[in-house]
Amino acid sequence: MxxxxxxxxxxxxxxxxxxxxxxxxxxxxxxxxxxxxxxxxxxxxxxxxxxxxxxxxxxxxxxxxxxxxxxxxxxxxxxxxxxxxxxxxxxxxxxxxxxxxxxxxxxxxxxxxxxxxLPAAIGDYTDFYVGIHHATNVGRQFRPDNPLLPNYKWVPIGYHGRASSVRPSGEPVIRPRGQRKPPQADAPDYGPTRRLDYELELGVWIGRGNALGEPIPIAEAGEHIVGLSLLNDWSARDFQAWEYQPLGPFLAKNFHTSVSPWVVTAEALAPFRIAQPPRPDGDPAPLPYLADAADQARGALAIELEVHLSTAAMRAQGTPPHRLSRGPASNMYWTIAQIVAHHASNGCDLRPGDLLGTGTISAPTDDGLGSLLEISRGGTAPIALPGGETRSFLEDGDELILSAHAAAEGYVPIGFGECRARIAPARG
The missing domain is CATH 2.30.30.230 (Fumarylacetoacetase, N-terminal domain)
Incomplete structure (x- = not known):
């Protein structure tokens, strides 16, 4: 309204x-x-x-x-x-x-x-995977001929994260330790991640929930969404490559998730609602429980997302943060209402203060990629930074800053503040 x-x-x-x-x-x-x-x-x-x-x-x-x-x-x-x-x-x-x-x-x-x-005591945290360009880019690194698995365009993919390690913007990220197995190695070893990455996401805060066993209809999903924050789902890509099969992300993801502390409410975002981009020809239509004409007409948001990186050397030299990417939040294959409706579709009860992540939002062009895994092509194409530094993945002392602004003709633009964190050395 x-x-x-x-x-x-x-x-x-x-x-x-x-x-x-x-x-x-x-x-x-x-x-x-x-x-x-x-x-x-x-x-x-x-x-x-x-x-x-x-x-x-x-x-x-x-x-x-x-x-x-x-x-x-x-x-x-x-x-x-x-x-x-x-x-x-x-x-x-x-x-x-x-x-x-x-x-x-x-x-x-x-x-x-x-x-x-943190704005709420988070009972549960679920991270989705609705950024289709990110899913395609990552899939192409492992499956060049078939980057998207068959279920991607039928079901909003997600996994349950760890609510206990969600932290507000500003808290440092301690480099995690875990099992790593390079492709050429005969066996894994254990130590600090060598491929620490960020993921540019939106966080979705749940308001009024649903009773166990009672799905949330897609047409009512918006009434269960309080608002949005920025979210960074930090990822240890070497742990992830070794452990993700057969059950998906675990220690590669649960060590830290950063969120911006201000919840930009659904009410504040009303002027910035736009049509969900049409699906490409040949893609399946959503199943009926995920299909709603009003959501398709107004379920996406005119939000521009940005990521900046500041290294210890850049800060010492007084060099401003370097922009890694910028792109619209409309690069989501599923709407926020669809991921809420799907989450509750089996009767799972959502509760006030639960947090959902959209998954990494990337653009189809190189200037809008939402992770270093994509930007550096899995580490094979390091990026050049001011002052002569390069990065394939994050080093200790690096600081990531996510930001976002909503804008529409005839309305005052609004922002999300920052979601930032600095990488601290591994402990132990």
Whole structure:
């Protein structure tokens, strides 16, 4: 629903919100923050400030206000979408009405002085594989004549990840240890990964869930999606190549997943919905439980994704981060609603605060590839960086920065903030 909160002429009395690249008043993303010396609590990003929602609870609608008393957003996520919309409209009004400034301004904190936390207590995390160009590029390295397996265009592929190792942006990634077996070796050995990689993804936050045994119809899937974050599904490609058959990813994936801490809500993203790109001629139509005309007409999003890399040497020299890729989020073969509906199609119960990853989103061209595995052609074509360095995979001290912005004609662009992490040496 597009309403007054999306009005491009809406003005906020928080000065830094005007023209802010990430958090203008038209965005209002949700998160958990801790002010200096304070405990974690729910907040909304506005310009370079964070609004303490607990401090203004008396000014908010009753149901959301009651859900904001703790240190996670799970109770708020569990509410019907109508209650979250009511919260958004009320906060928008408070921040755009100069008459409310004296009451609300004391509840604002400088974002630079705050610590950001995971927005929810994550009960389960599932990572999908809906970026068809990534799937094709990776498959081609192992199966040049048949890169996509037969099930890919029939079923949204996914695997269950490890919720305990999901961390907010900024936490370092400790290089994992595991079994590695180069093709020429007779037996595996054990040690730090030599092929550490990133994956450019969107994270999908689940709101109101479903009862065990009750699927979520595709037409209702949107009501179960609170919003999106950026997500980096860190991958040890040498572990992955050795262990992934017959049961798929395990230790190659479960050591760390980074998410940006602000949840850009489904309501904020309403103006940026676009048609799902048509399937190529000859591809099968989705089975009925995944088919919905409205979702095909408005199920994709006009979001531009970017990845930057900064090495220790670049930082020492004052060299800005180097862009590795940029491309649209519409390069997804399945929509977000389809992956939610499929996840619950067997009766699996989704719960408020569950996190889904879309899988790596790559473009069909080299400037939009979403992983180093693709960019370096499996390590055979290292990329050149400013200052003369090269990379096939990530080295200790490297820092990856994911970013994203949604834009559409006639509306104010909004951003996701950053999802960044620096690689730390292996331990032990």
């Amino acid at each position: 597009i309403d007054e909160t999306h009005d491009p002429d809406l003005r906020c009395w928080v000065e830094s919100a005007a023209g802010h690249a990430e958090y203008p008043v038209q965005n209002l993303p949700l998160g958990i923050f801790a002010p200096a010396g304070g405990a974690p609590r729910p907040g909304i990003a506005i310009g370079d400030r964070i609004l303490d929602l607990q401090a203004v609870a008396a000014l908010l609608p009753d149901a959301p206000a009651r859900a904001l008393g703790g240190a996670t957003l799970n109770p708020l996520f569990a509410l019907p979408a109508a209650d979250r919309r009511a919260l958004r409209r009320r906060v928008s009004a408070l921040l755009s009405d100069e008459g409310q400034r004296d009451v609300v301004e004391p509840a604002l904190h400088r974002a630079a002085d705050c610590t950001l936390h």
